[in-house]
Amino acid sequence: MRLRRSAVALVAVLALAGVSACNDDSKTSASGDAQLEKVNYLTSFNTFGREAYAYVALEKGYFKDAGFDVTITPGSGTVDVLKLVAGGQADYGIGDFTATVITLAKQKLPVTSVGMVHQRSLAAIVALGGGKIKTPQDLVGARIGDQPGSTNTVMFPLYAKAANIPADQTDFIPSPPPGLPALLASDKVDGIGQFVVGVPLVEKADPKKRKAVVLPYGEKLPDLYGNAIVTRNDLAKDHPDQVKKFTAALLKGLQDTIDDPAAAAAILKKYVPKTDLEVATAELNLMKPYVKPADFNGALGEVDPGRVERIIGALVDAKQVQAGAVTPADVVNDALAPKG
Template identity: 75%
Template sequence: MKFRRTAVAGVAVLALALLSGCNDGQAGGQGGDGAALEKVNYLTSFNTFGREAYAYVALEKGYFKDAGFDVTITPGSGTVDVLKLVAGGQADYGIGDFTATVITLGKQKLPVTTVGMIHQRSLAAIVALEGGKISKPEDLPGKKIGDQPGSTNTLMFPLYAKAAGIPSDQTKFVPNPPPALPQLLAAGTVDGIGQFVVGVPLVEKAAKKKAIVLPYGKLLPDLYGNAIITRADLAKDHPDQVKRFTGALLKGLQDTIDDPEAAAQTLKKYVPNTDVAVATEELKLMKPYVKPDDFSGPLGDVDTARVQKVIDAVKGADKEVNPALTPADVVDGALAPKG
């Protein structure tokens, strides 16, 4: 099935073509058992910020190759675009925010499913600056928030607003490209920006001020963060491949949270404009979202009962979401990591 893609998604498609073979550290050759490597295209959730380093760690350390894959990593352009590109076959695996995935799949049928979680807690947040107009959720009505059109933070805002007891339609989201957001906030052009919690070091570096962070997860603790997404046909017809790929990616994630600075250095090898100090701080902030203090499951764990809670919350905040949506429509529980 063909999908009409946004201009941003079109750029991602072009990038897939241009970058194919660029990750030559593991390109071609054979796996550990001598078999030919399977070519796989992977999309990050968004760009190549420090939070995406784990895929490059898996590539650099040979985890993908050991699992039988020749992986090309391409910068993603947000959850909705990642979903559509994976659904349309332009990528085999991708990363997207789970709640945004539930919202999207609750409004349109796409042949994709979730097979594991990167973050056990949501990273979504509204970020402002000390001394500005926003210091608490009750300050948000009447304010301007800069964000990428269709971003995770924008999609999820009605859910957050309901939890905060504020009207969602009185906060104006101003469309802006993500690279410009920290500068717009620093200049006072907007009152806040949609941002992941781990993006705070980059914001503070640009603004030269301390950030005020309103994390969605504080009011909505059941929300997951980013999830591993693949096509429904791959999950159904090639479950072993999915498990091998997910396992290799999660090995990279474990190494990344164990040694954030080394992971940031690895990211810089593949993405030369990486600011290692900022990327390292991002990854340090990310660790408790990957493995919260009260979490005892395996890395990547998916709790079906919790997925149902997320679905129920989304339905309660967005009446356009299909009321018949179930966990099986968004997650393949049989392929998620098990303890």
Template identity: 45%
Template sequence: MLRKLVIALIVPLVLVGAALAQPDARQADSVNYATSFGNFGRDAYVYVAIERGYFRDAGLDVKVTSGTGSVDNIKLVAAGRLDYSPVDIGALVVTKANEGLPVKIVSVVHQNTMSAIFTLEERGITTPKELEGRTLADSPASTVRILFPLYAKKAGIDASKVTWRDAAPPALPALLASRQVDGIGQFSAGLPLVSRAAGGKKIRSFKYSKVLPGLLGIGIIASEDKIRTNPGQVRAFTRALNKGLAWSIQNPGAAGAILAKYQQLADPVVAAQELRIMKFFVENKQTRARGYGVGYIDTGKLASTISVIRNGFRIAKPVPALDLYSGVAVPARRPR
């Protein structure tokens, strides 16, 4: 009897000791992610998801690099050098139609496009037409630059009369402030950053959404191979990222501080201001009233985006909406 009691006490201890000696059976999946365009407040949500443990809880180890624009990010995801990245959906329609790259949207960040051209009010450019004869700066792979011919067509601008200067994302605000260029490509949420760089001078914004109301903005993409072979990871990553996005727009001050922790050159106050602006592009009546949540894919709006891009760029073989997105991670439907 005593012998049985001793064994009964020892066996659990041995099992516990063996468990402690073993490495964690569930190793975190390594994930490579690039921001949309530099490291501004609009991309803070990925760092929030890291800091608050959303990725860790999903079994993911996410490494973040600075993106240089939608076209570059699309190609890197298609080539397998990135697992996920935010890209402009309009730019994706063009790139996928022209090059047939095997990537799909798995979540939508901005339910409307934030693309815009910023100028200093003191430059005297009061209408889009007055951009003719001027020099604008942006990254060659930037969404704003890629879609500019379409914006120009709708806004009555002769795009051939606009000169573009190549510049990296971090350099754009200073180029505008120093009057080295007449305007820069930016997202609407970038207004606080550009205003600060310009010493508080008034900024005039020409928003693409004014003449292109049917365009979706940024979406998260993954490769078709990743979606097919590892849908569980796609779901886990996307849902964790969207938790970071939802928390960021509700807590912009804290999210800005988290961004500054990971990116020391980021100004937490400016980042928070960007997120306050971005909230109006992330949420709409579908994400709120219908309870679909941030990231929801509006297939009707996606079809509208494809139509606008097809007509503007005269794409010979437009991409069907079903080939552009996957509903593996978030709701994807046409609102009633």
């Protein structure tokens, strides 16, 4: 699995190093206007419907209006995105915030978060109806398919503590992400690590047409954010205006996406022809309340330093990071995040 993840990361690096633009799912850039500043952006993982907002910002000219010629490359998970941004192969990327905190507590990568895509975590354990898993307590002794190092796996001990179950009594089976829905449908595992927005894909992959059983981490851990916008520390320090403009353009695409999920899915399909419109639209409809929860009245993308501190405290309590290993200032540049 380590070899496979390294290979995926290498592909992303090679894609970012190219100079030609094309409308496919490996690389998509704007017009190439010489007056625009070239920027490389990584999605969180692949080009699922949940990533459509970047393509919306590209298609509607929000990046261009902000002065950027943006190249979008599919990411391969939070840790790889952080490493590529830290190494300069990308200027901006998307990564799960909790996984970002855990990673930065262990590796002093020169990256920071500058805005939140999701005000609530999307992480979950997903099963199918009629199986072993119905409640968090059913995870004891269960077999869960997931990619090693994934957000769901990394965060599981924190979720288990909140659900009052022993984390070490759930068996995580190393499995490549593209095959997870089929693995679950074949009943070879009891559940899979999956974002809540992945439910339409999971249900479509099941020939028995069973409904998904979803155990969202956010129900037990409401303070957790979902995906965050990340960039390099030097870019945030030396070019704060660029960071603010890029973030604003991306979040404008996010706003349009949650306002009209079907239109956003259609734009995604224009750039990524293999997109399943029905699944992508369903994903985006599920994502809407995580971008703007019913009890959230702040600005789109806003960061609450108090929440960040509580998240770090919870990770310390769950023994996922060492006390003092990371502070809010190490993981978020609050001055650059959107304000209400």
